[in-house]
Amino acid sequence: MKQHQNHIVIENMGQAFREGMRDGVPIGLGYLAVSFSLGIAARNAGLTPFQAFLASLLCNASAGEYAGFTTIVAHAAFLEIALVTLIANARYLLMSCAMSQRMYPGISVWHRLFMAFDITDELFGIAISRPGYLNPYYTYGAVLTAAPCWAFGTALGTVAGNLLPLRLVSAFSVALYGMFLAVIIPPARKDRIVAGLVLLCFLASFGASKLPGLSELSEGTRTILLTVILAAGAALLFPRPAEPGEEESANVSFSGRQERGEDK
Amino acid sequence: MPVNYIYILIMAGVSYAIRVLPLTLIRREIKNKFIRSFLYYVPYVTLAVMTFPAILNATQSPISGLLALAVGILAAWLGADLFKVAVLCCAVVFLSEFFVL
Numbered sequence: 001m002k003q004h005q006n007h008i009v010i011e012n013m014g015q016a017f018r019e020g021m022r023d024g025v026p027i028g029l030g031y032l033a034v035s036f037s038l039g040i041a042a043r044n045a046g047l048t049p050f051q052a053f054l055a056s057l058l059c060n061a062s063a064g065e066y067a068g069f070t071t072i073v074a075h076a077a078f079l080e081i082a083l084v085t086l087i088a089n090a091r092y093l094l095m096s097c098a099m100s101q102r103m104y105p106g107i108s109v110w111h112r113l114f115m116a117f118d119i120t121d122e123l124f125g126i127a128i129s130r131p132g133y134l135n136p137y138y139t140y141g142a143v144l145t146a147a148p149c150w151a152f153g154t155a156l157g158t159v160a161g162n163l164l165p166l167r168l169v170s171a172f173s174v175a176l177y178g179m180f181l182a183v184i185i186p187p188a189r190k191d192r193i194v195a196g197l198v199l200l201c202f203l204a205s206f207g208a209s210k211l212p213g214l215s216e217l218s219e220g221t222r223t224i225l226l227t228v229i230l231a232a233g234a235a236l237l238f239p240r241p242a243e244p245g246e247e248e249s250a251n252v253s254f255s256g257r258q259e260r261g262e263d264k
Numbered sequence: 265m266p267v268n269y270i271y272i273l274i275m276a277g278v279s280y281a282i283r284v285l286p287l288t289l290i291r292r293e294i295k296n297k298f299i300r301s302f303l304y305y306v307p308y309v310t311l312a313v314m315t316f317p318a319i320l321n322a323t324q325s326p327i328s329g330l331l332a333l334a335v336g337i338l339a340a341w342l343g344a345d346l347f348k349v350a351v352l353c354c355a356v357v358f359l360s361e362f363f364v365l
Contacts, residue, residue: 171354
């Protein structure tokens with residue numbers, strides 16, 4: 001059975017990889033703009049362009065790296081930078097949990113190890129928005145396009161500071177949010193609960209950015225707090241049926257879903 | 265400074281651990297209805313929370329950010345794919361800041 005399952009994925013490998021690379025393009029463009037400004041922060045922290053490149057290549061996290069760089073400026077203790085990174089990136093832990101539920105039975109541990117490397121808001125978003133089990137090769141294609149943009153953009157920002165005209169930076173930087181919208185709006189259209197939840201998230205997030213006390217927290221911390229509270233609230237009030245829609249479509253994309261006893 | 269490399273390695277190690285542990289350790293289907301539902305809602309909540317109001321501060325003028333949000337929602341609602349929505353949002357910001365604001 002393991003053979004069989006792997007075979008199905010390999011059949012889709014080339015196409016999924018190409019689709020991933022294509023969908024990685026807008027992400028890469030957005031990454032270039034955002035990582036460029038991250039590079040400026042890295043320079044302020046005293047990092048060389050190569051160190052900034054390395055940090056972005058290995059960490060793949062906007063808020064997490066930014067928080068890390070500001071900690072480096074302060075010459076903080078190693079434990080502190082570990083904690084700061086943990087808090088700023090905690091949402092990836094939740095995303096990784098969510099992804100674990102969409103692995104096809106019998107997927108090799110190597111796929112798990114590689115797919116985990118670049119779980120970011122955007123790459124998670126496009127992977128999870130596809131129906132059925134996650135296809136590792138789709139993720140690899142997207143990472144191959146987007147990750148170099150992130151690393152080179154950071155190095156470029158460290159070297160070149162303010163070369164890009166402000167107008168372009170401004171326009172590029174909404175690419176990321178456009179992608180978020182493309183992930184959350186279609187399910188909101190299909191499901192009134194998701195639609196209401198998205199609206200509530202906008203309001204709550206706006207409120208939290210203005211409220212005294214909450215607004216003093218970092219953006220990353222606010223995101224974690226709101227995610228846990230709102231997603232838990234939605235899960236309590238509107239639990240999903242045992243076999244949600246995305247699982248049903250798994251049958252279509254990976255013909256025949258056998259029992260899930262994959263961990264032998 | 266060599267100490268920077270230690271900082272970077274710690275950042276990288278923590279970032280990877282957070283991402284890899286759930287994905288490698290959770291091998292079973294989670295049966296608990298609450299946890300399942302929670303994980304189902306997490307991506308939408310996180311992305312929604314990070315989109316607004318951050319999109320207003322990403323651009324030079326909050327108005328162009330708001331326009332991009334409106335156009336992005338509309339385009340995604342009408343079925344535009346990821347790439348189209350992203351490019352449309354960029355174009356809206358560029359044009360609105362170029363001509364109007």
